[in-house]
Amino acid sequence: MDLELKAGVSASIVHGDWEWPIHGMRIPPTESTSGWYLWTGEMGPEDDFFLPWHTSHLLAVDPSLRRLLEHEPGTRFVIAPGYEDVWHTPGSSRTTEVG
Secondary structure, eight states: OOTTSEEEEEHHHHTTOOOSOEEEEEOOOOSSEEEEEEEESSOOOOTTSEEEEEHHHHHHHOTTHHHHTTSOTTEEEEEETTEEEEEEOTTTTOOOOOO
16 A cells, blocks of 8 residues: 555545544545545535545554555445444446546
8 A cells, every 4th residue: 555645535534523434435546546535424515525635644543544445446434433344336446438
């Protein structure tokens, strides 16, 4: 796992104003992004709901995220103290070329 790759992370996590659970979803990565999106609470429609954040900062929030962030594209999870659910969404790891 490249800790310098960026993830899309909800402002609540970035600013330290969050409550459990943490939700995660991985799409195919790019050259500079891990493909991970993490959030707490309800996902909002705002254009700036997700902020770019280095993966290393996520591990400072919760070191147990390391093993979850090693999963392949198409993986989703929900974690909280004493609770963890991890699943794979079929077909979500494929990229589609438009053109």
